[in-house]
Amino acid sequence: MVEDKELSAQRSAWFVQDRFGLFIHWGLYSAIARYGRGGLAEWSKSTDKISEEKYQDYFDAFDPDLYDPRAWARTAKQAGMRYAVITTKHHDGFCLWDSALTDYKASNTQAGRDLLREWVDAFRAEGLKIGFYHSLIDWHHSEFTIDGFHPRREDLEFREREKGRDMHKYAEYLHGQVRELLTGYGQIDIMWLDFSYTFMDWDWAKGKGKDDWQSEKLVAMIRELQPDILLNNRLEVEGDFQTPEQYQPRTWISEQGKRVTWEVCQTLNGSWGYDRDNQNWKSPDLLVRMLIDTVSKGGNLILNVGPTARGEFDPQAVATLQALGEWTHVHGRAVYGATQSTYSAPEDCRFTRRGKRLYLHIFAWPMQHLHLDGLAGRVTYAHLLNDGSEIRFQEGIPDEGGHVSGKDGMRPDTLTLELPIQRP
Ligand code: JFZ
Incomplete structure (x- = not known):
């Protein structure tokens, strides 16, 4: 156990130096581009109970003709970000890469190719570390059992018809896809799996957790395929870092009295997926303070952009990142390789x-x-x-x-x- 912690700290050495990363949520929901009832655009399929038939429209329309991951990578680099994590698949099940295990993928859309490979190449070329977000949840897969988040949860006839679903078969698919991701793209620095929800507990809508994902087996495979990879903590098995979301922790996060590696994830405007009419942009000044606050408590900040359905960062996101770049350009040495001080700071x-x-x-x-x-x-x-x-x-x-x-x-x-x- 102690050895594990030491190994984890060794693996995390670059991470706690780099401090600042880019999160990218990009998929079919980028075409929906609006808040679902829950406030997150990428959740629309579940929150607005969008049917598979309707969702197919977004698959058919998907044509990211302006996708230029080198431009994304340059923007991230210029902002002072040192690593990037992209949604290989989000909860809707759509895959950005050319998976052999599904037809529900970018290569079968008008894009006609593996979008992930270009992304990996582009970000590596800019010298950024590479991470894969991969959803444990999958609202498209035919064996993923219907629960309280499933888009068809209130369709009784559908639920009756789909009763024979088998989560073991889904877990095989999940493991197979993670294997593809960790064998087909060279060294991957971060695996960001999302997420368990065993806290949900009402009759047919039982929350899913490590038995559903076969988390222990999954982690063993991940460690075997990529011994140096950093793994997050959302699959109910101990990972390398904690992931507070959309709030700034009060102090350095600790477990059993020991400080742990942590990374807070924050949005630019309240949604992870692109949200056209949302103008709740955080100011660069606020984001700078978030970055400082994070490092002052020994953590990392990963800031999200939700690119458009055509494959671009919207102008406001670019302007915000540009302003952050102006700040990190001169203040970088207060952030990279920096950490909490033992002195307590004055007010404000x-x-x-x-x-x-x-x-x-x-x-x-x-x-x-x-x-x-x-x-x-x-x-x-x-x-x-x-x-x-x-x-x-x-x-x-x-x-x-x-x-x-x-x-x-x-x-x-x-x-x-x-x-x-x-x-x-
Ligand atoms: C998840 C996703 O559902 C969301 O769409 C986005 O990708 C975000 C980065 O991660 O949201 C979560 C996941 C887990 C918790 C909260 C929000 N959690 O465990 O409290």
Whole structure:
């Protein structure tokens, strides 16, 4: 067990350095492009109870003629992202790659080819690490038993007719597809499986969990095929990292008193799949603060883009990533290879630390002075990270800690100071 944890930490070494990744949710639901009842576009088939017949329209219409994964990869790289994870298959069951185990795949649409291979090649060429999101749930597969999320759950006649479904057969399919993904595309850095829901428990709609996915066997196969791969934690078997979703954890996540590797996933506008009329865009400033907050608690941030049905990032997503790139360009050394500091940050601030440098991220410039308790004697010099310009740092006045003084009219948005730490 202890050995497993050590192995896991070794595998995660690059991950906790890289800190910032791109999540991509792309599939047939990108053509639906609207909130399902549950608020997530990629869930529409379930939340809006879309029939297989209607869903076929999206399969027939799928024609991503503008798909250029090299452009996606350049955008991610320029934003300062160091790895990327894409939906090989989401809950609707549609596969981006040319799986031998199904006809329900991109190569049978107007795209006519394996879209995943181009994606892998493009992101690798930009030097990004590669991850596969793969849905455990599958609303298309004929052996996937109907449960409380199934699009046809309220169709009694359908449920009656489909009673003979066999989850064991589905699990074989699941394992077979994961095998394809982990043998056909070279070294894969992250496997992001999604998800168990045993918490659901009402008669016919029993939640699915590790017995359904045959999780232990699945993990053994994954480890055998790709010994260095990082595995997430959503299949009820211990993985390498935890995956809080759409909220910022209060502190470094721990299990049994031990800090674990974690990655928070966040959206740009509240939906994972492309959502045409959704204008709830998070500002670059907020996203920067999310990235800082994450690293200040020892975690990673993976930020999602839902490309359009034609295969492009929408302009707002591109503009947002571009702005993040401007920030990471000058502030990268406060993020990559950085982690939580043992000092506690002043109000409206976060600390990150890399080696002997402490980074003070000021979310809101305080009234005149910023007091840094406990840093007197530890810090004697301070400068702004963005341009290396000195910031006055004084000790002992008016209290025991040091303080830095801003000028009137200083930008009240995110500022980062770099503080070399010295021995007391
Ligand atoms: C899942 C998906 O359902 C969703 O569409 C998206 O892909 C997201 C990244 O992951 O959402 C989940 C999965 C698991 C939990 C919550 C949301 N969970 O375990 O609490």
